[in-house]
Amino acid sequence: MTPVPRxxxxxxxxxxxxxxxxxxxxxxxxxxxxxxxxxxxxxxxxLSRDITHPKVVDAxxxxxxxxxxxSLVARDGELxxxxxxxxIDRLSWSPHVGELRILMSPAGxxxxxGRVLMQECFAQALDLGLKKLVAQMTTDQRAAIxxxxxxxxxxxxxxxxxxxxxxxxxxxxxxLSHDVQAVAARHELYGMSDxxxxxxx
Ligand SMILES: CC(C)(COP(=O)(O)OP(=O)(O)OC[C@H]1O[C@@H](n2cnc3c(N)ncnc32)[C@H](O)[C@@H]1OP(=O)(O)O)[C@@H](O)C(=O)NCCC(=O)NCCS
Numbered sequence: 001m002t003p004v005p006r007x008x009x010x011x012x013x014x015x016x017x018x019x020x021x022x023x024x025x026x027x028x029x030x031x032x033x034x035x036x037x038x039x040x041x042x043x044x045x046x047l048s049r050d051i052t053h054p055k056v057v058d059a060x061x062x063x064x065x066x067x068x069x070x071s072l073v074a075r076d077g078e079l080x081x082x083x084x085x086x087x088i089d090r091l092s093w094s095p096h097v098g099e100l101r102i103l104m105s106p107a108g109x110x111x112x113x114g115r116v117l118m119q120e121c122f123a124q125a126l127d128l129g130l131k132k133l134v135a136q137m138t139t140d141q142r143a144a145i146x147x148x149x150x151x152x153x154x155x156x157x158x159x160x161x162x163x164x165x166x167x168x169x170x171x172x173x174x175x176l177s178h179d180v181q182a183v184a185a186r187h188e189l190y191g192m193s194d195x196x197x198x199x200x201x
Pocket of ligand 1: 043100101102103104105108109110111112113114115116136137141142143144146147150
């Protein structure tokens, strides 16, 4: 069966709200900056890049255009409540690997939207021909590790004292991975692939 590429925007229910999931474009820049301002310092502390810096946001927008990053936004009305990024280095020795990042606004968490975004990213990874997704976080990000493990990611590597926080303290980094194609093949085997393609608007 030939997979149908994912179409956006899509709409999902979260409590009383209808959330729109769409591809991020450079027209989302201002809403993205407003979203970043809602993130608690502890979350920002452990992102590999300082997304509060305008130059980092500019580079993100540029990478959307060049295809190095695929990003989705989850919107509640005009407000962005969640973002994803799949970072791909096509000229590296791992063109089949995407690095997944996902961030929800504190008010949007715990309502199932993070899970929906992650599932969208798995579908995007398949569309992009990726075989593997990796996610990196410090070992003290216990909640995020639990969420990723619940979605089928497994710890694959531990890099000791790899991350320096803003105070210069060193933290261990865990690399979690997910074999997207194996999971998709299992879903197809159990007749779940059609369910993964539904919901486009
Ligand atoms: C990780 C994150 C994206 C999850 O988003 P979310 O919208 O809160 O997640 P959901 O409500 O969809 O929950 C997904 C699953 O994780 C579980 N979960 C959510 N928060 C959890 C927590 N704090 N501790 C343990 N499990 C948790 C939920 O129970 C759910 O499992 P279930 O579907 O089996 O019930 C969000 O918490 C976040 O942005 N964290 C900060 C950024 C970060 O650490 N990102 C990861 C590094 S890239």
